[in-house]
Amino acid sequence: MRANLGMSLPVMAATAAAIVSPDGTGRLPALGWNSWNEYACDISEDVFIRVADLFVEYGLQELGYEYVNIDDCWSNRELRRDNVTGRIIPDYVKFPSGIHGVAEQIHARGLKLGIYSDAGTLTCGGFEGSLGFEQTDAETFTEWGVDYLKYDNCNVPEEWTDEYIFYPEHTDNAVPPPGYWYGDSRTAERYNAMRDALLDQNRTVQYSLCAWGHARVETWGNETGHSWRMWGDIVPEWKGQYTYSWGLVPIITQAARHWNDTDFWGHNDWDMLEVGNGNLTLAESRTHFAMWAAFKSPLIIGTRLEGITQPVLDILRNKELIEFNQDPVYGVGVRPFNYGCHIPIPNNETEHPPSHYVGSSTKGIHLFLINSYESERSIEVAFEEVPGLRGLGEDEEYIVHDMWTGKDIGVFKGSYTAAIESHDTAALRITTIHGE
Numbered sequence: 178m179r180a181n182l183g184m185s186l187p188v189m190a191a192t193a194a195a196i197v198s199p200d201g202t203g204r205l206p207a208l209g210w211n212s213w214n215e216y217a218c219d220i221s222e223d224v225f226i227r228v229a230d231l232f233v234e235y236g237l238q239e240l241g242y243e244y245v246n247i248d249d250c251w252s253n254r255e256l257r258r259d260n261v262t263g264r265i266i267p268d269y270v271k272f273p274s275g276i277h278g279v280a281e282q283i284h285a286r287g288l289k290l291g292i293y294s295d296a297g298t299l300t301c302g303g304f305e306g307s308l309g310f311e312q313t314d315a316e317t318f319t320e321w322g323v324d325y326l327k328y329d330n331c332n333v334p335e336e337w338t339d340e341y342i343f344y345p346e347h348t349d350n351a352v353p354p355p356g357y358w359y360g361d362s363r364t365a366e367r368y369n370a371m372r373d374a375l376l377d378q379n380r381t382v383q384y385s386l387c388a389w390g391h392a393r394v395e396t397w398g399n400e401t402g403h404s405w406r407m408w409g410d411i412v413p414e415w416k417g418q419y420t421y422s423w424g425l426v427p428i429i430t431q432a433a434r435h436w437n438d439t440d441f442w443g444h445n446d447w448d449m450l451e452v453g454n455g456n457l458t459l460a461e462s463r464t465h466f467a468m469w470a471a472f473k474s475p476l477i478i479g480t481r482l483e484g485i486t487q488p489v490l491d492i493l494r495n496k497e498l499i500e501f502n503q504d505p506v507y508g509v510g511v512r513p514f515n516y517g518c519h520i521p522i523p524n525n526e527t528e529h530p531p532s533h534y535v536g537s538s539t540k541g542i543h544l545f546l547i548n549s550y551e552s553e554r555s556i557e558v559a560f561e562e563v564p565g566l567r568g569l570g571e572d573e574e575y576i577v578h579d580m581w582t583g584k585d586i587g588v589f590k591g592s593y594t595a596a597i598e599s600h601d602t603a604a605l606r607i608t609t610i611h612g613e
């Protein structure tokens with residue numbers, strides 16, 4: 178193993194070993210901003226510099242948001258690669274300072290820069306991809322000062338198609354032979370090639386696999402990257418599907434099925450945030466942010482920061498939810514209980530994810546209660562039914578704290594009933610009156 182590596186890969190044992198970076202990069206879910214959801218291809222270097230300035234101005238940096246990420250469409254679509262060095266050529270009309278120049282300006286603000294490429298011949302937008310050019314591109318990106326790579330999954334050539342295709346949205350997937358491990362799939366091979374190229378560089382790069390849950394990425398992603406997309410793209414709508422894109426509740430339902438695939442160093446990624454975008458109401462935006470934080474997904478803001486409204490900014494700046502997401506001691510996110518934990522969530526369920534979730538942090542036991550229905554509902558929680566509180570006795574008194582207001586609601590015995598607006602989520606912290 179080389180000295181001074183930004184990342185190191187422990188000797189591969191029979192059990193999954195993660196990419197563990199001495200500086201802690203990737204141990205907790207990434208916090209940042211990405212251009213795609215709001216700007217798509219309409220990007221320029223000013224967009225990113227402005228975001229960096231607003232991260233500082235709005236106190237987002239202080240809360241831990243650090244990555245300013247360029248998504249697709251940053252390179253020169255005609256020239257593609259330098260015909261001598263083989264390096265991808267940036268679009269100097271959009272980025273007059275080059276990516277290196279942008280990195281310098283982002284770093285000067287104490288923030289980090291992310292870039293985007295694809296484990297295929299072309300990106301999803303038809304720009305140059307990195308398949309077969311992993312070493313060159315890893316070298317180029319790190320020389321530019323890139324700190325984060327989102328690695329997409331479009332335009333995969335025929336010869337790289339998996340032997341046993343697995344797409345999480347499909348019910349007719351190939352059945353591999355018993356004992357087959359998807360870490361041996363060609364999808365894993367494509368993503369591992371970039372991992373190895375990044376590990377060869379003398380720079381720590383947070384590696385975000387955008388493999389859409391294909392080839393059961395959650396079973397091998399921990400050995401390959403720091404986070405892995407689990408599903409198709411998100412759209413700023415409460416429910417429904419639009420070709421490859423989905424509203425919030427189908428994604429939350431899938432996340433509830435996969436609650437235990439996330440831990441330190443490796444995170445299910447439920448896609449970038451749509452808080453502030455489209456038609457999402459404030460209640461829906463609260464559910465979105467709370468559940469992404471609760472599932473320990475990366476929290477990558479996807480909205481325009483200029484002119485952002487105060488209530489939307491307040492959701493993105495919820496300190497207690499960010500602290501839950503970034504807890505230094507508890508790496509696993511919330512899990513559903515009562516419904517969806519022991520009883521499998523039906524395959525055809527797309528509108529009503531489990532309503533009750535529980536998780537632990539250094540501050541106590543946390544409950545997340547989703548009202549996926551069209552009118553206000555009261556959701557009751559009997560403390561005896563909450564894993565972690567169970568068995569403390571029926572006379573135990575609990576302080577119920579509201580993570581949205583940052584205030585204690587009161588002291589309760591037996592049960593607590595939350596009145597929850599349509600499509601909203603109660604985010605609660607429960608401690609006993611003796612402070613446990």
Ligand SMILES: *[C@@H]1O[C@H](CO)[C@@H](O)[C@H](O)[C@H]1NC(C)=O
Pocket residue numbers: 256260261
């Ligand atoms: C290489 O690219 C340059 C432009 O960057 C162009 O002028 C030149 O003709 C190219 N050479 C070849 C051999 O394609």
Ligand SMILES: *[C@@H]1O[C@H](CO)[C@@H](O)[C@H](O)[C@H]1NC(C)=O
Pocket residue numbers: 181379
């Ligand atoms: C690796 O990077 C560090 C920090 O930038 C630097 O101090 C060190 O000299 C570099 N090592 C090599 C082998 O280039």
Ligand SMILES: *[C@@H]1O[C@H](CO)[C@@H](O)[C@H](O)[C@H]1NC(C)=O
Pocket residue numbers: 437438
């Ligand atoms: C997750 O839970 C399921 C059953 O609840 C279990 O089969 C599986 O092994 C668990 N996975 C991990 C990574 O703990």
Ligand SMILES: *[C@@H]1O[C@H](CO)[C@@H](O)[C@H](O)[C@H]1NC(C)=O
Pocket residue numbers: 193194195399438439440441442443444
């Ligand atoms: C990933 O690997 C690390 C280090 O080996 C381990 O602590 C963590 O639990 C793993 N995460 C997942 C999701 O398996």
Ligand SMILES: *[C@@H]1O[C@H](CO)[C@@H](O)[C@H](O)[C@H]1NC(C)=O
Pocket residue numbers: 413414455456
């Ligand atoms: C917003 O809602 C309206 C009607 O409810 C719908 O026609 C429109 O497509 C929605 N737009 C977005 C961006 O979701």
Ligand SMILES: *[C@@H]1O[C@H](CO)[C@@H](O)[C@H](O)[C@H]1NC(C)=O
Pocket residue numbers: 523525526527528
């Ligand atoms: C799912 O399937 C079950 C059994 O076939 C059916 O009873 C239920 O109504 C379906 N639910 C949805 C949301 O389609």
